[in-house]
Amino acid sequence: MAPPLSLPCSGERCRGVRKVLAAVAFGFVAAAAASMYDDVEMVWGADHSFFYMDGDVDTVALCLDETHGSGFRSRDAYLYARFDIDIMLVANNSAGTVTSLYLMPEDVPWEYHDEVDLEFLGNVTGEPYTLHTNIFANGVGGREQQFRLWFDPTADFHTYSIVWNPKHIMILVDGVPLREYRNEAARGVAFPTWQKMKVQGSLWNADDWASAPPPGVAWCGDEPPESPWFEQQAAGDAAALRRAREEHMLYDYCADANRFKHTGLPVECTPASN
Ligand SMILES: *[C@@H]1O[C@H](CO)[C@@H](O)[C@H](O)[C@H]1NC(C)=O
Numbered sequence: 001m002a003p004p005l006s007l008p009c010s011g012e013r014c015r016g017v018r019k020v021l022a023a024v025a026f027g028f029v030a031a032a033a034a035s036m037y038d039d040v041e042m043v044w045g046a047d048h049s050f051f052y053m054d055g056d057v058d059t060v061a062l063c064l065d066e067t068h069g070s071g072f073r074s075r076d077a078y079l080y081a082r083f084d085i086d087i088m089l090v091a092n093n094s095a096g097t098v099t100s101l102y103l104m105p106e107d108v109p110w111e112y113h114d115e116v117d118l119e120f121l122g123n124v125t126g127e128p129y130t131l132h133t134n135i136f137a138n139g140v141g142g143r144e145q146q147f148r149l150w151f152d153p154t155a156d157f158h159t160y161s162i163v164w165n166p167k168h169i170m171i172l173v174d175g176v177p178l179r180e181y182r183n184e185a186a187r188g189v190a191f192p193t194w195q196k197m198k199v200q201g202s203l204w205n206a207d208d209w210a211s212a213p214p215p216g217v218a219w220c221g222d223e224p225p226e227s228p229w230f231e232q233q234a235a236g237d238a239a240a241l242r243r244a245r246e247e248h249m250l251y252d253y254c255a256d257a258n259r260f261k262h263t264g265l266p267v268e269c270t271p272a273s274n
Contacts, residue, residue: 100200101160
């Protein structure tokens with residue numbers, strides 16, 4: 001099937017939408033012969049979005065104006081997967097905008113809510129974005145970590161990845177692991193293990209949350225959950241994760257002793273005794 005809409009990839013990504021305040025583009029390397037439109041659907045703000053080819057990459061541009069933003073989700077849901085999404089963020093004055101990339105199940109009660117969340121918080125012209133991340137499992141979130149990117153995310157596409165397998169969840173930027181959340185169910189840490197999630201992307205205005213909402217799937221693991229392969233992956237990343245902490249981390253809930261002074265640190269923030 002041909003891409004439904006092909007637009008030039010210039011500064012006018014969102015032409016046709018009047019008074020565009022901000023635009024972001026998500027690129028997907030199409031798997032096999034499928035076009036991206038076969039993989040994702042608009043959830044809201046369809047009139048504020050465009051599918052087009054950026055070179056040979058299927059791309060969706062999301063736009064935001066005074067009335068609303070826009071968002072998409074994958075048509076399929078996945079239990080364990082690796083998602084690699086190329087994103088070019090809103091340039092110039094992006095203060096108040098939030099570009100999100102997240103995994104979420106559909107139609108589950110809050111106590112079963114799982115979510116892996118990347119939010120790019122815009123800034124005024126010339127000032128850097130913040131990458132805000134969070135992980136929810138069984139309805140409990142509050143696991144915020146924030147990072148400063150080491151490049152201008154508005155100048156070009158960069159690859160943002162979520163790896164989710166039975167051993168851990170990893171967040172990577174251009175292949176650099178920034179965050180790992182390990183499956184430590186054995187010591188009572190909640191971890192998403194049983195429900196499928198859809199990958200979603202959106203652009204919205206944080207100043208106006210009321211009118212706002214709330215892929216390119218590279219592979220879906222054939223690897224059995226107990227495969228040592230997952231552990232090897234994690235072990236190789238330990239040094240890189242430490243470096244990312246030192247060089248790029250702005251905030252870590254696990255290091256926020258004041259916040260948890262009455263409750264004690266969440267279990268996953270305490271050393272495992274083994
Ligand atoms: C905006 O830039 C300022 C100055 O560099 C920085 O302190 C602040 O954290 C940035 N805000 C966001 C939302 O990233």
